[in-house]
Amino acid sequence: MDTGHARKTIEAAVGRYEMAVKLQPKYAAKQPSKLITISRQYGSGGREIAEKLGEQLGCTVWGREILDMLVSQSGGDYQTRMFKSLDEQTQGVIDELVSDFFGQVARHTYHYLLPKAIFTIAQSDAIFLGRGANLILPQAFHVRITASIEHRTNRIMAREKLSLEAAEEKIRESDHQREVFLKEFAHSINVKKYRNEFDLIINTDRITSDGAAAIILHGFELFRKSSRQ
Numbered sequence: 001m002d003t004g005h006a007r008k009t010i011e012a013a014v015g016r017y018e019m020a021v022k023l024q025p026k027y028a029a030k031q032p033s034k035l036i037t038i039s040r041q042y043g044s045g046g047r048e049i050a051e052k053l054g055e056q057l058g059c060t061v062w063g064r065e066i067l068d069m070l071v072s073q074s075g076g077d078y079q080t081r082m083f084k085s086l087d088e089q090t091q092g093v094i095d096e097l098v099s100d101f102f103g104q105v106a107r108h109t110y111h112y113l114l115p116k117a118i119f120t121i122a123q124s125d126a127i128f129l130g131r132g133a134n135l136i137l138p139q140a141f142h143v144r145i146t147a148s149i150e151h152r153t154n155r156i157m158a159r160e161k162l163s164l165e166a167a168e169e170k171i172r173e174s175d176h177q178r179e180v181f182l183k184e185f186a187h188s189i190n191v192k193k194y195r196n197e198f199d200l201i202i203n204t205d206r207i208t209s210d211g212a213a214a215i216i217l218h219g220f221e222l223f224r225k226s227s228r229q
Helices: 003-023 046-057 064-071 076-084 088-102 110-121 149-160 164-188 209-228
Strands: 035-040 060-062 126-129 141-146 200-203
Touching (some): 003 060, 003 076, 046 060, 046 126, 046 209, 064 076, 076 088, 076 110, 088 110, 110 164, 141 209, 149 164, 200 209
Parallel strands (some): 035 141, 060 126
């Protein structure tokens, strides 16, 4: 995602967030009704599924690129804007939550700023795509999207016009990078189990993105009903 497009995307996302908070002054005092995290394997179709869910639920999808920009030096002003749009009580709660993870050290590191961005976004309805959001949002519905290596390879070859060897190498590199990130992030927030803590796991080898979105929506409704009991 080029810088210009990234800024337009995040500006739109931040604007929608600020409007949600503004329209409901007491929004942060109650639990968001729609909060979903989606973890996915590269090439499994997770991004497309997340976008379909966002459209159907009327939620902003906060992907890896947007979250990374929120915590980067160039995007830090967006996170500050969002944080300041909340009332002082909610700001205090978020600061306490992040401090519980990290204390008073390394307050400007990526692993400190990422949870703060996620906690801030989670004061409104949202869908999180990747970046370990499932590790710090116990109140959310956690989904994992997977696929076989064959299906993932075929999707990457078709989507990115790559050879079989190049697609397989890109998948291996992506899997490695994501595992390293999750391991480091989980360690930084003292979470020991980070691989398989999901409410729903979907393999997309024989399920379309529309079908997967429908399954998630149904599962999410059941999850909300059980949470209210």
